[in-house]
Amino acid sequence: MKYIINARLVFDSDNRTLFLQESPEQSIEIGFTSSRLLVEMLENIAGVDREYLLETVWSNHGLRPSNNNLNNQISLLRKSISSLTAYDDLIITLPKKGFMINKRYVIDVESDKPVKAPRVKWRKNGQASTFSISFWILSIMVIVLTSLLGYVVSHEHSSIFGLC
Secondary structure, eight states: OEEEETTTEEEETTTTEEEETTEEEEEEEOOHHHHHHHHHHHHOTTOEEHHHHIIIIIGGGTOOOOHHHHHHHHHHHHHHHHHHSSOTTSEEEETTTEEEEOTTSOEEEEOOOOOOOOOEEEOTTSOEEEOOHHHHHHHHHHHHHHHHHHHHHHTTOGGGGTOO
8 A cells, every 4th residue: 555645755555665756766665563653653643552553563463562662663764754855743752652643744545456346247259248236136036936936836826826
């Protein structure tokens, strides 16, 4: 997923890279822990608690959490960001609570996940035709009604329907 900060700084969480929109060839690769940390902050722009970050970024990945580790990773992120752009105040420290992304920066998210295509049946001439749900429901209703009619006729239950 790509996070675009103020239409200029791009964070690609899949490749763990930071780069400017105008020069993607000059990217900075950040570590796995820094990447997870930045994703958590970008996904929770109202702020994230220290304990939550230690749990999700370190403990859930089999790493030993500590406040020192968290502070070091925040410092590395700030240095990486400031080496590309003047967004020195992007990550704000909430004293004794946690961290947050500065609300003056606009965060846009681009997803690389493909959109599911509808079910398609190919005709012999190479053209595709789609079947809607109403077509399938209508087909099932016809089969059920035909089966019911066959059962009634074969078991001479026609008197039930008033047919003598």
